[in-house]
Amino acid sequence: MQLTVRQLEDIEGKLRSKDSTIKRVKEEAEKAVLQVVRTVEITGTSFGLGVVNGRYSNPSLLGVPVDLLTGIVAHGVAFFDIAPDHMHAVGDGGLASYCASLGVGIGTKMLSESANAAAVRQVAATAPRP
Numbered sequence: 001m002q003l004t005v006r007q008l009e010d011i012e013g014k015l016r017s018k019d020s021t022i023k024r025v026k027e028e029a030e031k032a033v034l035q036v037v038r039t040v041e042i043t044g045t046s047f048g049l050g051v052v053n054g055r056y057s058n059p060s061l062l063g064v065p066v067d068l069l070t071g072i073v074a075h076g077v078a079f080f081d082i083a084p085d086h087m088h089a090v091g092d093g094g095l096a097s098y099c100a101s102l103g104v105g106i107g108t109k110m111l112s113e114s115a116n117a118a119a120v121r122q123v124a125a126t127a128p129r130p
Contacts, residue, residue: 068094
């Protein structure tokens, strides 16, 4: 079987196309893996700090909540180019933990105030009028 130059060029083009496709798929897979790693670092840090907050009743160091301090320190370390991708993810997890705790506190206070307001309105509505 003899191949013409044109047939060889077509085969070469298909091989180059396949190589390009394989390279692109590898790059996309690498991006996906890195995103999964980042997500695990953020959620793992946030979860771990949530456990620490629950176990030790929201500890602080030098007056700063531990989760907030973790976020600040981890981002600071990243800015010194020490494992920046991973340290930024840990910092984001610390800040997420702090913000979630802060949000729970604010929501609880709002619930308490709304329950108090509802109780006051109920008492006022049932009180005899002069």
